[in-house]
Amino acid sequence: MSASPVLDMVTTTANAHPEATAVVQGERSLTYRELAAAVPRFAEALAATGAPPGAHVLLALDNRPEFAVAYFATAEAGCTVEAIDPDQPEEVLRRRLAESRPAVVVTATGNLVAALAGCPVLTVDDAMDGPLTQPPAAPRRRPARADGPWVTALSSGSTGEAKRIVRDQAxxxxxxxxxxxxxxxxxxxxxxxxxxxxxxxxxxxxxxxxxxxxxxxxxxxxxxxxxxxxxxxxxxxxxxxxxxxxxxxxxxxxxxxxxxxxxxxxxxxxxxxxxxxxxxxxxxxxxxxxxxxxxxxxxxxxxxxxxxxxxxxxxxxxxxxxxxxxxxxxxxxxxxxxxxx
The missing domain is CATH 3.40.50.980 (Rossmann fold)
Structure with missing residues (x-):
């Protein structure tokens, strides 16, 4: 068992159902074995881009299989994560970037948020390049702050002004x-x-x-x-x-x-x-x-x-x-x- 309940969940499911389809969209899919193998590779890419343990990562991604990889990779890297709508107007994206103050932004190639970020940007196209079953280049690091903040989400604001909510892995x-x-x-x-x-x-x-x-x-x-x-x-x-x-x-x-x-x-x-x-x-x-x-x-x-x-x-x-x-x-x-x- 790791220090991360999220990584334990991913690993346990991958061990129990390695060839089952984890996520599918059109012709693209990941098995649970591929998901578990891709997570540490993506975590390495996050660290190399400028997200050490404890850093905040902003995911500006639409629905795609890579979202799952990037999301769980933040736990592997010991980072906190916040996901936003990548197709918001420029002024909204600027505000969300200013509020989030991420160390790294993860997005898809060509998304506007990459030009607005003001910090290192990692595209899922680059991070996912190569065989998914390829092992990480270095031993897996013990995640930092696994019992501390992990996900930041913005409330709907239905009962007042929208609030930033922080939830931990557990x-x-x-x-x-x-x-x-x-x-x-x-x-x-x-x-x-x-x-x-x-x-x-x-x-x-x-x-x-x-x-x-x-x-x-x-x-x-x-x-x-x-x-x-x-x-x-x-x-x-x-x-x-x-x-x-x-x-x-x-x-x-x-x-x-x-x-x-x-x-x-x-x-x-x-x-x-x-x-x-x-x-x-x-x-x-x-x-x-x-x-x-x-x-x-x-x-x-x-x-x-x-x-x-x-x-x-x-x-x-x-x-x-x-x-x-x-x-x-x-x-x-x-x-x-x-x-x-």
Whole structure:
């Protein structure tokens, strides 16, 4: 065992399911063996670029298999990590860079953030060049600060001004264990993640849950210019998806597709909506068309997932006022704040 619960999770899953597909997008995929082998190589590239243990790394990446490698490589390198939307307007990217003050920015070739960074930039194209099974050039280093801060995420700001939230490795691994236990996610599952991995829902409920369980993570492929909905429909047709974790807008869009558009949901056992309120009318229309209830999850960037509606029957009426019950490893306490009038 290492000093890093995150690396232990990756290694344990890779040892148990080495040839299983960890992440796939279009024609590109990584097995768990390849993922575990690529992580230390990417960590070396981070160190060589200017990210020593304790440094902060900014991931400006869209959904792609390399996101998983870079994300876990920060734990290998003993760094902290923050993921952002790489396609934000220039003024927003400048603000996020100023707030984050990264030692290294990780992005894809040609992304605007590379020109704005003001610090060393590592492109995933360079870092992933070469055979994935090639061993690292030097022995693996013991990660620094493994029980300290690891992931920084920006809250949605739905209850006020957005806040920067810091979570440690143990928190992330524990949440992944809670999710997989609550939703009974196993290595036989295929998770479709149309949610950005830089978002807490995609990062925590999709990527970490898949790696914790050994499930396959499917990322819709939009490289040919397909819309987000078309990419999801194509992924459903290509992969035996068992869990669809998405935002309410996607379920709304799927329910609104023309009646002659085939949407393959035959293997899906759980549709989970998160990140925003699910309108009961959307849930009813989706179920009427596809025969599948849309369950809800509730949580926060600070605490992670709190409630998942995964019981034998959906929460009554699936209204915005009901979001399931605390997961199998969670406990919840309600607090009432009184205001003097």
């Amino acid at each position: 928190h992330q691994v524990a949440e992944a264990g809670n999710i997989t236990a609550t939703a009974s996610i196993t290595a036989d599952d295929v998770l479709l993640c149309p949610v950005p991995l830089f978002h807490a829902l995609g990062q925590f409920c999709c990527l970490l849950a898949a790696v914790r369980s050994g499930a396959t993570l499917v990322l819709p492929d939009r490289s040919a210019g397909a819309s987000s909905v078309d990419a999801v429909v194509h992924a459903l047709a290509r992969h035996p998806v068992t869990l669809l974790i998405a935002v309410p807008q996607l379920f709304d869009a799927l329910a609104d597709l023309p009646a002659d558009t085939p949407v393959e949901l035959g293997a899906v056992r759980l549709c989970l909506s998160g990140s925003n309120f699910l309108d009961a009318a959307v849930a009813r229309r989706f179920e009427a068309r596809f025969g599948l209830p849309v369950r809800q999850t509730y949580g926060s960037t600070e605490a992670g997932s709190v409630c998942w509606d995964v019981g034998a029957e959906p929460s009554p009426a699936r209204s915005a006022h009901r979001c399931g019950a605390p997961g199998s490893r969670w406990s919840a306490r309600a607090a009432l704040r009184c205001h003097r009038v």
